[in-house]
Amino acid sequence: MRDPRPIEEGCNCYTCRNHSRAYLRHLFVARELLAVHLATIHNLYFIESLMQEIRSAIREERLAKLRKEWKFELS
Numbered sequence: 435m436r437d438p439r440p441i442e443e444g445c446n447c448y449t450c451r452n453h454s455r456a457y458l459r460h461l462f463v464a465r466e467l468l469a470v471h472l473a474t475i476h477n478l479y480f481i482e483s484l485m486q487e488i489r490s491a492i493r494e495e496r497l498a499k500l501r502k503e504w505k506f507e508l509s
């Protein structure tokens with residue numbers, strides 16, 4: 435409840451740079467719409483960063499290595 439860390443250590447999104455896990459938890463418990471807004475900012479940033487990483491890995495022919503790092507499966 436007093437966790438001062440961001441949602442994700444090292445994330446550079448607006449939410450992680452400006453708000454703690456404790457604050458977000460408070461917003462979710464209080465059912466404040468801002469909680470969803472801030473979580474969405476982080477989630478979209480995460481997905482966009484991952485896609486950039488995947489595109490770079492494909493260009494540099496190191497997708498298999500990235501796949502092992504993330505442990506996701508390609509079908």
Ligand SMILES: [Zn+2]
Pocket residue numbers: 441442445446447448449450451475476479
């Ligand atoms: Zn973030």
